[in-house]
Amino acid sequence: MEFLDLLSLGFSEALTPTNLGFCLLGALLGTLIGVLPGIGPTATIAVLLPITFYLPPLAGIIMLAGIYYGAQYGGSTTAILVNLPGEASSVVTAIDGYRMARNGRAGSALAVAALGSFFAGTVATFGIAIAGPTLSSFALSFGPAEYVSLMLFGLLAATVLARGPVLKAIGMVLLGLLFGMVGIDASSGEERLTFSAVELFDGIDFVVIAIGLFGFAEIIENLENHEARGVLVTKLSRLWPTGEDFRRAWPAVLRGTGVGTFLGVLPGGGATLASFCAYSVEKKASKNPKEFGNGAVEGVAGPEAANNAGAQSSFIPLLTLGIPSNNMMAMMLSAFIIHGITPGPTVLATQPEIFWGLVASMWVGNLMLVVINLPLIGIWVKLLTVPYRLLYPAILLFCCVGVYSINNRIFDVVLAAGFGLLGYAFRKAKCEAGPLLLGFVLGPLLETNIRRAMTISHGDPGVFYERPISLLLLIATVGMFVLMILPSFRRTRQEAFQDEEA
Amino acid sequence: MMSNPREPGGTGDRPEFLTAGLFVGFGALGLWAGRDLTFGTASAMGPGYLPTIICWLLIIVGVTVGGLGAFRDREEIAKPKLWPVVIIPAAVVGFAFIAEFFGFVAAAVWLLLVGSVADRDSKPREVLMLTAGLTAFGALVFIVGLGVQMPIWPF
Numbered sequence: 001m002e003f004l005d006l007l008s009l010g011f012s013e014a015l016t017p018t019n020l021g022f023c024l025l026g027a028l029l030g031t032l033i034g035v036l037p038g039i040g041p042t043a044t045i046a047v048l049l050p051i052t053f054y055l056p057p058l059a060g061i062i063m064l065a066g067i068y069y070g071a072q073y074g075g076s077t078t079a080i081l082v083n084l085p086g087e088a089s090s091v092v093t094a095i096d097g098y099r100m101a102r103n104g105r106a107g108s109a110l111a112v113a114a115l116g117s118f119f120a121g122t123v124a125t126f127g128i129a130i131a132g133p134t135l136s137s138f139a140l141s142f143g144p145a146e147y148v149s150l151m152l153f154g155l156l157a158a159t160v161l162a163r164g165p166v167l168k169a170i171g172m173v174l175l176g177l178l179f180g181m182v183g184i185d186a187s188s189g190e191e192r193l194t195f196s197a198v199e200l201f202d203g204i205d206f207v208v209i210a211i212g213l214f215g216f217a218e219i220i221e222n223l224e225n226h227e228a229r230g231v232l233v234t235k236l237s238r239l240w241p242t243g244e245d246f247r248r249a250w251p252a253v254l255r256g257t258g259v260g261t262f263l264g265v266l267p268g269g270g271a272t273l274a275s276f277c278a279y280s281v282e283k284k285a286s287k288n289p290k291e292f293g294n295g296a297v298e299g300v301a302g303p304e305a306a307n308n309a310g311a312q313s314s315f316i317p318l319l320t321l322g323i324p325s326n327n328m329m330a331m332m333l334s335a336f337i338i339h340g341i342t343p344g345p346t347v348l349a350t351q352p353e354i355f356w357g358l359v360a361s362m363w364v365g366n367l368m369l370v371v372i373n374l375p376l377i378g379i380w381v382k383l384l385t386v387p388y389r390l391l392y393p394a395i396l397l398f399c400c401v402g403v404y405s406i407n408n409r410i411f412d413v414v415l416a417a418g419f420g421l422l423g424y425a426f427r428k429a430k431c432e433a434g435p436l437l438l439g440f441v442l443g444p445l446l447e448t449n450i451r452r453a454m455t456i457s458h459g460d461p462g463v464f465y466e467r468p469i470s471l472l473l474l475i476a477t478v479g480m481f482v483l484m485i486l487p488s489f490r491r492t493r494q495e496a497f498q499d500e501e502a
Numbered sequence: 503m504m505s506n507p508r509e510p511g512g513t514g515d516r517p518e519f520l521t522a523g524l525f526v527g528f529g530a531l532g533l534w535a536g537r538d539l540t541f542g543t544a545s546a547m548g549p550g551y552l553p554t555i556i557c558w559l560l561i562i563v564g565v566t567v568g569g570l571g572a573f574r575d576r577e578e579i580a581k582p583k584l585w586p587v588v589i590i591p592a593a594v595v596g597f598a599f600i601a602e603f604f605g606f607v608a609a610a611v612w613l614l615l616v617g618s619v620a621d622r623d624s625k626p627r628e629v630l631m632l633t634a635g636l637t638a639f640g641a642l643v644f645i646v647g648l649g650v651q652m653p654i655w656p657f
Contacts, residue, residue, distance in 0.1 A: 054648045111616050140541070167570075171525045171563040177556050178532050187551035193535045199594050216590060223586035389621045390632060393614045397636055399614055400597045405650040413598035418590040424587060428579050429520035451547045459545030 010356030014364050018059050019086040023361045026063035027368045030070015034343035035078050035380045040088075040397065041071040042434075043218050045331045046210035049338070050402040057339035058354055063362040064335050066180045068328055069121065069362065072271055073369045076113040076304050077380055081106060089271035089307040092279040094301030096292060103295050112297055114373050115241075115457075116253040120305035121366035123257045124264070124312035127237060128319070129359050130432075131265075135344035141405030142321075143461045144453035149473035154323055156477050157267035159435055166484055168436045176439025177253045177446070179204055186444070188371035199411040206334040208403060208412050209440060212419020213433040214425070215399040218425050219392050241297075252282055256302035265316050267325040274310030275303035313394040314364055314478060318343055321354055323442070327434035330441040479495065518571025525564025532557035589620040604656040606645055610637040621626045 013019060014135065027277030029048075033039045045064050052060030074089035093113065100109040142150070159169035182193045183203030194200040217316035259281055260274035282302040283292050292299050315332070317325045324330040338341045341354060348355050373380070403416045426433050457463035465471045532553060542548025593616040603607035614633040618624045644650045 051648060094539060126565065138602070165564060165567075168521055169512050171521070171560060174556055174560045174563060175525065175528055178528065178553065178560065181553050181556070189542070190539065190549045192539050192626055193532060193553060195535060205514075214592065219591050220586045224583045318564075387623070389618075389623045390628065393617050393632055394636055396593070396617045397610060397613060397640055400594055400609075401644050401650060401652075404598060404601060404652070405644070408651050410598040410602055416596050417594040420591060420594070421587070425520065425524060427525060427572070427656045428517065428582065429526075430517040431521055454544050454547060457545075459543060461544070490527065 006133075006352060006356050007360065008359030009353060010358075011364075012130075013058060013353045013357030014062070014360035018056065019357065019361060020187075020364070022059040023053065023066050023293075023365045024368055025096075025163060025393055026066020027070040027372055029063075030067040030072075031074035031077075031369065031380060032066070032383065033072020033384055034076075034090075035065070035072035036386070036391065038187055039070040041068050042210075042331065043214040043395070044071075044328055045328065045335075045417075045425050046207070046214045046285060047398045049207050049331060049403055050336060050405050051209065052226070052335055053405075054339050057336075057341060058121050058340070058357050061332070061335055061354070061358055062365075064332060065362060066204055066365045067306060068332075069365065072304075072308045072311050073117055073373050074380065075112065075307075076117070076300075077373065077377065078384060080109045080113065080300070081381055082384060089275045089311075090207070090304075092275050092303045094297050095279075096294075099293070099295035100293055100297065100300065107297065108245050109300050110296070110377060111241050111374065112245060112249045113303050116249065116256065116301045116305040117308040118366050118370045119253055120260060121312060121369075122258040122363060125308040125312055125359055125363045127368070128392075129311075129356075132320050132344055132359070133348060133408070135316065136348045139213075139345040141320050141469070142469070144449040144456065145467050145470045146452055146473070147471040148446065149464060149477070150164040150321065151323060151449070153473045153477045153480075154267035154325065155435075155438065155442065155481055156315070158259050158326065158438055160484055162443050163425050163461045164430070164432045168181070170430050172431055172433065172435040173439035176436035176441075177443040179209065179436070180443025181447065182364065183383035186448065197411075199409065199415075201442075204267050205406050205407055205412060206330075206337075206441065208416045210331060210334075210437065211403050212401045212416040213423035213436070214396065216420025217423025217427060217433070220420065221427050222388060222392065224254055226340060245297045249297050252285075252298035252301040253305040256287065256305030257300075259320045260306030261313045263306070264310035264313030265315065265325070267323075270314045270326040270328065271311040275307040278302040278306030308366075314359075320345065320348070321483075322445075324438065330437045332494040333441055333495055336425065368484060374436045403484055504558070512576040513573060514654060515574040515577045516576065517577065518567055520579060522564045522568025522571065525560050525567065525638040529557040531652055533625035543657035585622075590617065592618070593617040601652055605653040606641055607654055608656055611639055 002367060014023065030041065031045065033041060034043045036286070044067055048064065052064065055063070067271070072089055075085060077094045077096065079085040079090040079094035080101050083094050083098040084092045085094045097109045097113065100106065148275075155173050156170075159166050159173060178193075182200055184191050184201050256278040259278045263274040264270055279302060282298045283289050286292065286296070286298060313323050314329055318329045318332060319322050322333075322342060324333045333343060341347060341351065400413060403413050406412055410419055423433055453463050454461075465466055465474060528641045536557070537555045538548050539550025539553065540548030541550045541554060554643050596616065597613040600612050611633055614636055617627065618629040618632070641654050643656055645652055
């Protein structure tokens with residue numbers, strides 16, 4: 001069977017010593033930053049992005065992917081043990097997980113979270129393996145018009161599903177598109193929006209924006225918010241769930257996996273949204289919803305499975321269509337581009353080892369994470385006591401070396417510092433920087449395809465609604481826009497994100 | 503995030519005003535920077551076609567955000583602390599210049615020492631040890647290990 005051949009090709013790639021090593025490194029780093037509050041996967045990947053340039057392409061991508069899904073494991077550990085969610089995606093885990101820990105069932109909660117995540121990760125890996133080739137053969141029939149509609153749909157969906165006011169998110173996307181246009185225009189060769197700075201002729205580097213907005217801005221903000229946090233670690237009990245917990249957890253894991261895999265594929269989805277939805281699904285499905293908030297094992301199993309499944313299935317649109325669905329995937333896209341690989345349907349055909357190697361490494365990485373997280377849990381908990389004042393100088397150094405090493409230019413570092421200040425202003429203005437990154441990455445692609453589509457149709461916009469797939473995507477986009485304006489939908493959306501902001 | 507002090511009475515959501523200012527500002531800046539670009543037609547778009555549209559959209563979104571914010575309850579911007587805002591960019595920019603002319607060790611020492619000043623909790627002994635450790639680590643991993651193009655010493 002061809003499918004098995006390809007999967008074994010993937011495993012032979014993923015199991016080489018180099019790739020195995022970087023997979024482990026990514027999983028360890030992911031767990032580490034998942035445990036440490038104040039450092040998220042976005043910032044970490046931004047910092048490490050320039051370094052992957054020095055690695056073989058697959059190894060670098062495997063490592064970055066490992067950081068993303070590894071953070072989902074690590075985030076749950078602190079959520080359960082100290083009621084301190086390391087990541088946004090484990091906020092809901094803290095509700096019931098910490099309760100379980102207080103009731104002396106910490107070991108059970110941790111094991112359910114890790115095993116549930118592992119199960120979800122396995123299913124999502126197969127999901128990618130199956131959906132990948134199907135979707136990408138479908139995408140091969142896409143013309144410029146379809147791509148434009150798909151990107152418009154993706155960008156709008158990303159703003160609706162992300163948290164924060166939609167209008168501001170749309171503004172941030174536009175700003176990202178604008179930043180993406182700086183540099184020499186590919187079709188006319190004219191330089192634009194560069195203020196005649198030679199350094200900007202090649203455009204603004206993704207790493208400069210990512211490190212500025214997420215690295216520097218985050219450090220400044222964290223230094224501003226001094227909160228004394230008393231870390232009170234609960235005592236660990238037995239590390240294996242009771243039969244009762246097990247019996248109640250597995251249907252929740254199944255549901256969480258389903259919810260997470262589905263939501264991860266949607267633009268703007270991913271781990272955080274998945275875990276929130278899974279929690280409300282569990283609450284609705286439960287026979288005694290009153291238990292939720294008081295240590296219901298389903299409240300840990302469902303969201304934990306969902307956030308891991310979502311983290312992995314969000315790779316599907318990137319790998320098959322070449323379109324990143326959230327800011328994390330925008331980072332991954334640029335990791336591919338650093339190595340001259342443009343993800344999309346053609347990669348699957350021309351460089352199958354990249355796609356299948358990554359898919360196989362995800363499963364291997366998930367297996368590693370169970371081992372890293374369960375027996376070694378004591379070490380990670382100790383790390384919680386490391387104060388931020390010892391962490392941020394290291395992050396600062398990584399950021400600076402990273403930005404400088406792109407082109408060995410002072411200019412890039414100064415520009416990144418400027419984006420750091422801009423990112424700080426965005427935080428003061430309560431704007432999420434994620435959509436900007438998405439707009440920035442998709443900008444050039446969107447512009448090329450719009451121009452191509454309009455040139456082919458001789459300026460007739462009909463090309464966008466006369467082709468069926470394109471029309472369907474545009475209807476979905478408009479539908480979403482209408483939905484967004486409806487007050488009842490806006491209220492539900494606000495409620496869904498309310499807990500997250502608390 | 504910090505809590506948002508709400509004052510009863512009065513309207514105007516200040517974070518929304520700041521957003522509006524940023525959006526309109528960048529939109530206007532984009533229009534000004536791209537004023538000489540050819541606009542072209544729909545079938546043959548010039549380099550200025552889409553940037554101009556996006557800048558106008560950005561200005562419209564900005565004005566709408568600001569306008570809606572004016573009718574909301576008054577909300578203040580979380581009070582900024584100037585110290586880290588000044589120190590961190592200064593440390594970063596200094597790093598780049600020193601790295602260019604005096605090599606990695608001098609630049610890293612500057613970055614870590616100045617950067618540590620941004621946090622009031624820093625303890626001198628810790629800072630010195632951290633600086634020494636991270637500088638050595640960085641030189642070994644980045645320059646020797648990964649081959650980042652930067653001299654280690656000033657000479």
